[in-house]
Amino acid sequence: MADTTTAKTVEQPEKSIEELKEIATQVRRDIVRMVHAVNSGHPGGSLGITDLLVALYFKVMKHHPEPFDMDGKDQDLFFLSNGHTSATMYSCLARSGYFPVSELSTFRKLDSRLQGHPTTHEGLPGVRVASGSLGQGLSVACGAAQAKKLNGDKQRVFVLLGDGELEEGQNWEAAMYAAHHKIDNLIAIVDRNGQQIDGSTDEIGGLGDIGAKFKAFGWQVIEGDGNHFDALLPTLENCVAATGKARPIMFIMDTKMGFGVDFMMDGHKWHGVAPNDKQLAEALDQLKVGTDGDY
Numbered sequence: 001m002a003d004t005t006t007a008k009t010v011e012q013p014e015k016s017i018e019e020l021k022e023i024a025t026q027v028r029r030d031i032v033r034m035v036h037a038v039n040s041g042h043p044g045g046s047l048g049i050t051d052l053l054v055a056l057y058f059k060v061m062k063h064h065p066e067p068f069d070m071d072g073k074d075q076d077l078f079f080l081s082n083g084h085t086s087a088t089m090y091s092c093l094a095r096s097g098y099f100p101v102s103e104l105s106t107f108r109k110l111d112s113r114l115q116g117h118p119t120t121h122e123g124l125p126g127v128r129v130a131s132g133s134l135g136q137g138l139s140v141a142c143g144a145a146q147a148k149k150l151n152g153d154k155q156r157v158f159v160l161l162g163d164g165e166l167e168e169g170q171n172w173e174a175a176m177y178a179a180h181h182k183i184d185n186l187i188a189i190v191d192r193n194g195q196q197i198d199g200s201t202d203e204i205g206g207l208g209d210i211g212a213k214f215k216a217f218g219w220q221v222i223e224g225d226g227n228h229f230d231a232l233l234p235t236l237e238n239c240v241a242a243t244g245k246a247r248p249i250m251f252i253m254d255t256k257m258g259f260g261v262d263f264m265m266d267g268h269k270w271h272g273v274a275p276n277d278k279q280l281a282e283a284l285d286q287l288k289v290g291t292d293g294d295y
Contacts, residue, residue, distance in 0.1 A: 015058060015059055017229045017230060017233070020051075020054055020055065020058060020059065020229050021229065022289055023054050023058055023095065024050050024051050024054045024229075024260075025260070025287050025288070025289040026091075026095070026289050026293045026294075027050050027053070027054060027088060027091040027092060027095065028047055028050055028260045028261070028287050029284060029287045029289065029293075029294060030087070030090075030091040030095075030104055030294075030295065031043055031046045031047055031050070031087045031088060031091060032047075032261065032275055032280055032283045032284065032287070033280070033284075033294070033295075034087050034090075034091075034104055034105075034107040034108075035087060035107075035274045035275065036274055036275050036276075036277075036279075036280040037105070037107065038107060038108045038109060038274070039274045040108050040116070040274055041087055041107070041108060041116065041272070041274055042084040042085060042087070042271060042272045043087070043258065043261075043264060043270055043273070043274065043275065044193075044195070044257040044258045044264055044268070044269075044270035044271045044272075044273075045082065045084065045085045045162065045191065045193065045195075045257055045271065046085040046086075046087045046088040047088075047257070047258050047259050047260050047261060047264060048191060048193050048226070048227070048255040048256055048257045048258065048259045049085055049088050049160065049191050049226070049255065050088050050259070050260065051226060051227050051228070051229060051232055051255075051259075052160065052189065052191075052226050052232065052253060052255075053078075053088050053089060053092045053160075054092060055229065055232055055233060055236060056078060056092075056158060056236075057078075057092040057093070057096045058092075058096060059233070060076075060233075060236050060240070061075075061076035061078065061158065062074075062075055062076050062155060063075045063076055063077075063078075063096075065093075065096060065097040065098040065125060065126070066097065068098065068125035068126065070128055072128065072144075072155075073151070073153055074153060074154075074155055075155055076155045076156050076157070076158065077128065077141075077144055077148075077155070077156075077157045077158065078157075078158045078159070078160075079128065079129055079131070079137050079140055079141045079144070079157070079158070079159040079160070080118060080131055080137065080159075080160055081131055081134065081135070081136065081137020081138060081140075081141075081159055081160060081161045081162075081165060082131070082134060082137070082160060082161055082162035082165050082191065083117035083118050083130075083131030083132060083134070083137075084116065084117060084134075084272070085160075085162075085191075086114070086115070086116060086117055086118050086131075087107065089118065089126075089127075090104060090107065090114050090118075091104060093124075093125070093126035093127075094295075098124075098125040098126040099113075099124065099125050099126070101293075101295045102295050103295075104295045105295055117130070117131055117132040118130060118131050119132065128144075134162070134165045134168055135165055135168025135169070135170045135171055136168075136170060137159050137160070137161060138159055138161060138170075138171050138174040138175065138178075138188055139170060139173070139174040139177075140159070141157050141158075141159035141174075141186055141188065142174050142177055142178050142181075142183055142186065144157045145157035145178075145183045145185050145186040145248075146181060146183055148185055149183070149185060154185075155185070156185045156186070156187055156240065156243055157185060157186050157187070158187045158188075158189065159186070159187075159188050159189065160188075160189045160190075160191060161188065161189070161190050161191070162190070162191050162193075162196070163190055163191060163192045163193065163194065163196075163201050163207060163210065164195070164196030164197070164201050164204070164205065166190065166205075166207055166210065167204075167205040167207070172217070175214060175217045175219065176217060178219070178248040179217050179218030179219055179247065179248060180218075182246045182247065182248075183248050184243055184244050184245055184246050184247055184248060184249075185243055185244070186243075186248040186249065187239045187240070187243065187248075187249045187251060188219075188248065188249065188250050188251070189250075189251040189253050190210060190250065190251070190252050190253060191226065191253055191255055192210065192252055192253060192254050192255065193254075193255045193256060193257045194257075195257045195267065195268040195271060196268060196271065197268065197271045197272060198268070199268055200268065210252055211223055211250075211252050214250040214252075218247060218248075219247060219248050219249065219250045220242050220245070220247045220248070220249050220250065221250045221252060222235060222238055222239055222242065222249065222250070222251050222252070223251075223252040223253075223254070224251065224252075224253060224254070225253075225254055226253035226254055226255040227254075227255050227256055227259045232253075235251065235253075236251070239251050257270065257271070258270050260286070260287060261282075261283045261286055261287070262286065263279070263282070263283075264283070
């Protein structure tokens with residue numbers, strides 16, 4: 001019998017900035033509720049990267065949820081290297097059709113497919129690599145992007161890294177590799193929020209000028225705002241336009257940890273702390289959206 005399965009492609013309709021803001025607010029509601037429910041997780045960075053992932057999954061990337069396969073042929077791929085921000089990815093995957101939104105209620109629970117860091121053995125659609133150990137995602141993205149080039153696949157590979165994660169040396173090996181092999185269908189993004197679990201990145205690791213470092217390695221570097229769609233979307237367009245020119249692309253993205261919930265913004269306190277009942281209510285009061293969308 002012939003296989004009549006067809007892919008359900010997300011065509012990325014022309015959503016307005018206001019529509020993207022509404023989706024981002026809903027995703028932020030998901031994040032604080034998910035983390036609160038199990039008193040465990042990383043809300044600060046997850047809230048900070050929400051606008052980026054909403055932009056990618058609901059506007060920029062060509063991808064299809066059904067049927068999901070690990071190869072992602074003729075699709076744009078996304079890898080989350082800073083895997084502790086998994087709540088954002090899970091919400092965006094669910095709300096773009098990869099699995100039921102109701103499954104968000106299982107976040108970080110025993111036998112759930114939605115573990116604290118994304119893993120692959122549970123078979124969660126949309127997850128193509130485990131990211132429990134930081135510093136490895138850029139290497140994986142290099143391999144996936146190079147495979148696409150070798151296979152004649154014209155689509156791109158996106159990967160998100162934390163700025164504190166750049167203290168892991170493997171990133172710089174991957175940076176050398178990508179530039180040397182002219183992997184120009186690769187768009188890496190660094191979430192430059194200036195914070196990590198023990199303090200600011202300046203205090204802990206002294207990252208210096210990240211953009212200058214990647215330029216020195218041979219990357220095309222683009223810097224911009226990651227928390228406002230009117231600035232973020234044109235920057236992502238510039239990143240896409242820069243592909244195919246013999247250099248990998250690095251988007252240094254400035255965000256605020258905890259963006260969208262005022263008492264979680266700035267500083268590293270909310271890197272890995274769950275809100276209590278009162279704090280959850282306050283956060284949800286700030287994240288106004290039609291609650292029919294809550295899981």
